[in-house]
Amino acid sequence: MNPIEVYKDIKEEYDGISPSMCVLKWYHLEMHLSTGQAHSCYHCPQEPLQLDQDLHNTDSKIKQREQMMDGERPDVCSYCWDAEDSGAYSDRITLTPVHRMHDPNVITTTATKDPKEHVYPRYLEMSFSNTCQMQCTYCGPEKSSTWEQSITKKGEYELSEYENYHQYNHWAKRLYDDENNPFVKKFMKWFPEAKKHLHTLRITGGEPLLHPQTFQLAKEISESEEDRLKLGLHINSNLSLSTRRVSDICKYLHKIPNSKIYASIDTWGTHAEWIRTGLHFGQFQQNIKTIIDHDVDIGIMCTFNVLSIPKFKEMLFAILAMKKDAVGCGENEMHDCVVALDTPYLTTPAHLSALIADDKLLSELEDTLVYMLRNTDDMNPTLFNSGEYTKVKRVYQWIKRNRFTGEELKRHRKDFVKFIDIHDKRTKSNSGKWHKTFKDLHYFYEMCNE
Numbered sequence: 001m002n003p004i005e006v007y008k009d010i011k012e013e014y015d016g017i018s019p020s021m022c023v024l025k026w027y028h029l030e031m032h033l034s035t036g037q038a039h040s041c042y043h044c045p046q047e048p049l050q051l052d053q054d055l056h057n058t059d060s061k062i063k064q065r066e067q068m069m070d071g072e073r074p075d076v077c078s079y080c081w082d083a084e085d086s087g088a089y090s091d092r093i094t095l096t097p098v099h100r101m102h103d104p105n106v107i108t109t110t111a112t113k114d115p116k117e118h119v120y121p122r123y124l125e126m127s128f129s130n131t132c133q134m135q136c137t138y139c140g141p142e143k144s145s146t147w148e149q150s151i152t153k154k155g156e157y158e159l160s161e162y163e164n165y166h167q168y169n170h171w172a173k174r175l176y177d178d179e180n181n182p183f184v185k186k187f188m189k190w191f192p193e194a195k196k197h198l199h200t201l202r203i204t205g206g207e208p209l210l211h212p213q214t215f216q217l218a219k220e221i222s223e224s225e226e227d228r229l230k231l232g233l234h235i236n237s238n239l240s241l242s243t244r245r246v247s248d249i250c251k252y253l254h255k256i257p258n259s260k261i262y263a264s265i266d267t268w269g270t271h272a273e274w275i276r277t278g279l280h281f282g283q284f285q286q287n288i289k290t291i292i293d294h295d296v297d298i299g300i301m302c303t304f305n306v307l308s309i310p311k312f313k314e315m316l317f318a319i320l321a322m323k324k325d326a327v328g329c330g331e332n333e334m335h336d337c338v339v340a341l342d343t344p345y346l347t348t349p350a351h352l353s354a355l356i357a358d359d360k361l362l363s364e365l366e367d368t369l370v371y372m373l374r375n376t377d378d379m380n381p382t383l384f385n386s387g388e389y390t391k392v393k394r395v396y397q398w399i400k401r402n403r404f405t406g407e408e409l410k411r412h413r414k415d416f417v418k419f420i421d422i423h424d425k426r427t428k429s430n431s432g433k434w435h436k437t438f439k440d441l442h443y444f445y446e447m448c449n450e
């Protein structure tokens, strides 16, 4: 089955049980130990972990499972409902194949369980700390120590809308340092049993490759014959680090059959450097090459935002070159790995979301979609597959259906301008660069400022 047929099949299987069921609510956990927070997937709001409660089967999650089995849509999953209402496949569908690959009957067996039954996650994404050398525009102090230092030393970002500024200015009250974190202790006690149930462990950050625990875990898994074959290790990275660090982690990952590095980048070249403040684009490209040289799979993680649009086609073009290289059709014929593209769309903060786009930007994206379709073929690994294409099409459909209008649009566009002005002044690597970098968007900036 090609990816589209898989999605169709999964949707039909869910619909036969409940139109709002999602196995991620049972088997997917994303946990951030530095803030003591967790959620069932990164689209749902985070909840504080409690030291006297289970790390995974929380009361609210059990209630959401019950709602799903009753055919109700839990509010926390609005990301998926919005995508589905615009006629697209949501992540409820597109993130299920990884669970079905390891357990073909996962949907039906989960449906027979009492929603209250305690289960262990099978896919765990987690971060140990917020240590990060970058200050990406849509991030904040909870996920980046550079953001934390910036706000602490230089003060808050003065935007107008609470929903736009709160992630920069009001971060979790509980921000534990690495040594004195009670949740790290609780996790370490829980993990040996939990590990037996996992098919995938994904380390996120902060920047995981700045954290010694990431290398320790990779070493341990790669050296244990049982774990190495059973447990997939995936690592998120901004790849704006020394080649030595990337090469060191690849040496472990190369020994783990199901391993992958998710490289975060949202568009191409200097545009990407402005969005992901602190990114050294040349270093990023060098590190991609290093990963391919070690035959480790790469997932390009594009958090699609309004500034992704102008150079998105250029990024697709570059990914096609990477795909060729990865399967041995480039300079080095010995390569044997996969480069895949994933495109979740940014919903918060709203002032950077593509929902503030105008008709011109939307039609640019439509044109890019046509280019992508021309380069999509499930039988050819040097081109995009239908799953990758469907996800970009979903972004387009979501924008088209949900673009802000009226006063709401004006307010978020005003904050877009304010953010550019503040961020351009406040950050060393971006200093005054927005207008030079995004020349094609001057008209848009002026329009947002009216």
Ligand code: SF4
Pocket: 022, 023, 024, 025, 040, 041, 042, 043, 044, 076, 077, 078, 079, 080, 090, 091, 092, 095
């Ligand atoms: S937001 Fe979507 S993918 Fe995440 S748990 Fe809810 S329904 Fe599942």
